[in-house]
Amino acid sequence: MNYYSKKLLVATGLNDNIPPIKGIDNFYGKSIFHCPYCDGWEVKKKLIGVYAKNKNGFERAVELKTWSKHVTLYTDRRHYLKPQEIDVLKKKNIRVVSEKITSVEGATGKVSNIVFANNKKERCDALFFVNGHEQRRHIARSLCCPMNKKGIVITNRLQQANIHGLYVAGDVSKDVQFVVVVAAEGAKAGESINKEIQKEDFKVR
Ligand SMILES: Cc1cc2nc3c(=O)[nH]c(=O)nc-3n(C[C@H](O)[C@H](O)[C@H](O)COP(=O)(O)OP(=O)(O)OC[C@H]3O[C@@H](n4cnc5c(N)ncnc54)[C@H](O)[C@@H]3O)c2cc1C
Numbered sequence: 001m002n003y004y005s006k007k008l009l010v011a012t013g014l015n016d017n018i019p020p021i022k023g024i025d026n027f028y029g030k031s032i033f034h035c036p037y038c039d040g041w042e043v044k045k046k047l048i049g050v051y052a053k054n055k056n057g058f059e060r061a062v063e064l065k066t067w068s069k070h071v072t073l074y075t076d077r078r079h080y081l082k083p084q085e086i087d088v089l090k091k092k093n094i095r096v097v098s099e100k101i102t103s104v105e106g107a108t109g110k111v112s113n114i115v116f117a118n119n120k121k122e123r124c125d126a127l128f129f130v131n132g133h134e135q136r137r138h139i140a141r142s143l144c145c146p147m148n149k150k151g152i153v154i155t156n157r158l159q160q161a162n163i164h165g166l167y168v169a170g171d172v173s174k175d176v177q178f179v180v181v182v183a184a185e186g187a188k189a190g191e192s193i194n195k196e197i198q199k200e201d202f203k204v205r
Pocket residue numbers: 011012013014016028029033034035037038039136139169170171172177178179180182
């Protein structure tokens with residue numbers, strides 16, 4: 001089916017890659033998170049875990065020391081830590097646990113334990129995972145929109161892409177993923193779209 005429009009604003013967001021740990025869906029957004037700047041304050045001074053199997057969790061573990069003394073990095077059998085990073089983690093009293101994890105358990109959205117393959121458990125009040133995200137950029141891709149190396153649509157400061165009439169705003173765009181940024185980008189795009197349409201309507205032919 002074809003749709004026609006003078007302008008198109010793509011604001012399709014992104015999908016966080018939630019690690020495939022048994023039980024995680026019961027806690028995501030309540031006591032398991034991906035963003036320390038969104039959810040760190042609510043779990044300050046608690047037992048915080050960082051889960052990083054497919055990515056290097058060094059930065060996230062260090063960031064979370066802002067909110068709690070008790071941070072443990074769980075690498076689930078793999079790790080991508082450099083020797084200098086391991087030294088910093090030690091100096092900052094961040095434990096690194098590399099045992100295989102099978103599940104997380106708790107009740108009513110509140111995670112309480114990390115469960116290992118050897119049936120041991122460790123207490124945990126909040127878990128932050130580092131597992132990347134996928135942009136929902138199918139529309140921009142189907143329009144062959146120019147993208148940067150990370151596959152994110154290139155825009156100017158008014159959210160205009162390099163295709164006339166196309167705008168991109170929110171998580172699908174290149175900036176940080178915070179509601180205030182998303183709203184600001186939407187506002188800039190909205191104003192720009194309206195101005196462009198007015199100009200085009202009054203253009204002397
Ligand atoms: C657990 C969690 C906690 C967070 N906490 C905070 C916080 O405390 N503070 C903060 O600032 N930010 C927080 N964020 C981030 C914030 O939610 C996002 O930055 C924001 O919601 C992104 O808005 P968006 O409109 O760009 O995308 P979205 O909110 O993802 O909206 C995109 C919409 O487009 C729809 N869509 C996708 N593809 C299509 C299509 N092809 N056709 C039609 N519709 C489509 C989707 O269904 C969705 O409804 C959090 C995110 C999560 C997941």
